[in-house]
Amino acid sequence: MKKLLTLFLFCCPFLLAAQVEFAPVGATWYYGYSPGLPWEFIYVKVEVTGIDSIQGRACKHIESTSYFGGSDWGCSPWYPFLQVYQENGRVYYFKNGGFHLLYNFDAVAGESWFIKNPSPNQNDSLEVHVDSVSLIVLNGQTLKVQHIPTNFSGMDWGFGNIIEGIGNTNYITPQLSLCDPQIYGLRCYQDDSLDLHFANYPCDTVALYSATREPILHGGLFAPNPVFDNFIALIKDFDADIVVLQNTLGTTQRTFLLDQGGQMEITDVASGIYFASIFKGKRLVGMDKLVVYRR
Numbered sequence: 001m002k003k004l005l006t007l008f009l010f011c012c013p014f015l016l017a018a019q020v021e022f023a024p025v026g027a028t029w030y031y032g033y034s035p036g037l038p039w040e041f042i043y044v045k046v047e048v049t050g051i052d053s054i055q056g057r058a059c060k061h062i063e064s065t066s067y068f069g070g071s072d073w074g075c076s077p078w079y080p081f082l083q084v085y086q087e088n089g090r091v092y093y094f095k096n097g098g099f100h101l102l103y104n105f106d107a108v109a110g111e112s113w114f115i116k117n118p119s120p121n122q123n124d125s126l127e128v129h130v131d132s133v134s135l136i137v138l139n140g141q142t143l144k145v146q147h148i149p150t151n152f153s154g155m156d157w158g159f160g161n162i163i164e165g166i167g168n169t170n171y172i173t174p175q176l177s178l179c180d181p182q183i184y185g186l187r188c189y190q191d192d193s194l195d196l197h198f199a200n201y202p203c204d205t206v207a208l209y210s211a212t213r214e215p216i217l218h219g220g221l222f223a224p225n226p227v228f229d230n231f232i233a234l235i236k237d238f239d240a241d242i243v244v245l246q247n248t249l250g251t252t253q254r255t256f257l258l259d260q261g262g263q264m265e266i267t268d269v270a271s272g273i274y275f276a277s278i279f280k281g282k283r284l285v286g287m288d289k290l291v292v293y294r295r
Contacts, residue, residue: 020143020165020194022086022103023048023060027191030203031171031183033066042066043204044183046172052083054094059083062172082118082173093118093173102173105144105164109133118173126159126174136163139194160185166196197252202244202277205284221278226291227266234262234278240286242279247272266292 029046044066052059062082083094089106092099100116107113112129132147146162160170171183188203189196197203222232234240243256243264253274256264271294278286 020105020141022091022105022165022167023062023084024191025050025060027189029167029172029189030187030199032185032187032199033183043187044171045204054083055099057085057099059085059094064172091167103162103167105146105162107133107146115174128159128162138196141165141193163196165194169198205277205279221286221288222276222290225288226293228293228295230267231263231265232290233264234258238262238278238286240278240280242281244277244279245269245274245290246277247274270294 025048027048031044031046033042033044044064046062046064048060049063050061052061060083062084064080064082084091084102085099086092089104090101091103091105093102094100095116095118101113102115104111104113107130109130109132112127114125114127116125117123128148130146131149134145134147136143136145143166144164146164148159148161159174160168162168166186166189169186175183185198187197187199190203199205221235221238223235224232234243240262241258243258245253245256247253254266254269256266258264269292271292274290274292276288276290277284278288
């Protein structure tokens, strides 16, 4: 995640006021989630499903569901939905009869605000302190990134950095410290104008350990590699049926269906370095780096 951000970060002598709409209807976040044995990770999907009218305000209705074969697990049901509205560069959420500040996209380095715990039965607050602010360019739009130090004021609620219009990079709200395991990082964000992918695999990937408790395989899965020809195959006895190739920025280039021999044709794949995510159905079973040379 940090590597991807670094590619886009640059300095700017001034920072404009927030302009990007937060949580338009249809916006979707995918977060990684590790609920424990026997799963390596599943995911939490957060989606803006409609508009609620609350105290005269049009609030976005944001629903959260964790997925493992369509079932709910772990801590995400503690945060089943949010109702938020945006006023200029600030985002407020509704809880216990009132609105509370969630994000202040206009905050600059050195400024802070408090977020009240979103869990219905908790009233403690987290102080969010902006250590520095930088910019990214995403789909032609310039967005601010607020860098938030961990353990500020002696508390750590699993809160990451904040991207204007997208929100926090760990989870959309702070999480209770006793929620174990926690939702731990933004895989993807998509709406009608923005498309951000931190993960080098499909957003809705469910990754499992094998029955022998062996982890996902990494490296040495293709032959030949580097490849100079138009065909490449997985190593013998590796059970998979789909390969997704992404470039070094995490953009998907091609998706291949493997034949019975685990072979795929890469005639139209240009020279370069690619990251390959290997699947059996929707289950991630291996990852490798693929180097393609064209004479």
